[in-house]
Amino acid sequence: MKSLDASFAALADPTRRAILARLALGEATVNELVEPFEMTQPAISRHLKVLEGAGLIMRRVDGTKRPCRLAPSAMTEIDQWLGMLRQALAANYNRLDDVLADMKTEN
């Protein structure tokens, strides 16, 4: 396991968090990350190097490409993050339950 400091530093940047979020949905090459993030290839490559150094992503060789994917240890974190997105939605609808209960009382 890589040091907590390295993970912490890697996660401190919003672009790197967004890249991790993207990789949570599937493997991607540098070129595939350049377009949605509107950054240059060297800039994306620098972020990937930090993420790889922190043990959050892994890269494999595929011809001339080096596609990235989340490291298994990062998956646990990502699962928690996806859970939080569900929680935000669930919180909305739990509040709506209360609003509806009030509306029923008024009628």
Added chain:
Amino acid sequence: MSKLTLKTEGDTHVVVTRKFAAPPKLVYRAHTEPALIQKWLLGPEGWTMPVCINEARPGGKIRYEWDDGKGNGFYVTGEFVELVPFSRLVHVERMHMPDPTPDNHVETTFAPDGSGTLMTMRMTLPDATTRTMMLSTGMEHGMEASYVRLETFIKSSAVA
């Protein structure tokens, strides 16, 4: 109780379902009357919706502005396409952060379910990449909260 389902469908859809213990008429009203929307469509703890415009008629405007009380905020604009009172809403929306995201086409249906309602919200994004970015953006907001908690954890560990 886990009443919410959230899943992707094909390359460009996201489908959310939820049951409510109130008839479709009330659930529909809670989706179209600003004073009611402002009570629940808030997302994570601590956020409020100071501006809520919802003109519930075909072509009517939608504008929701959120604020976390700490200087962070974003807003959504949209237009209604079709409304069938108490059973169906079709609208288009986009998030401004501050640049607008591609249009999200949303159909929300309210079907009777016993004495309650089954709500189905079906979002259609222009392409797979946009959907990925939308889900990633939502996740990134969750990740921010996670990161703040991690930071607190590390600080308290350092002190101990």
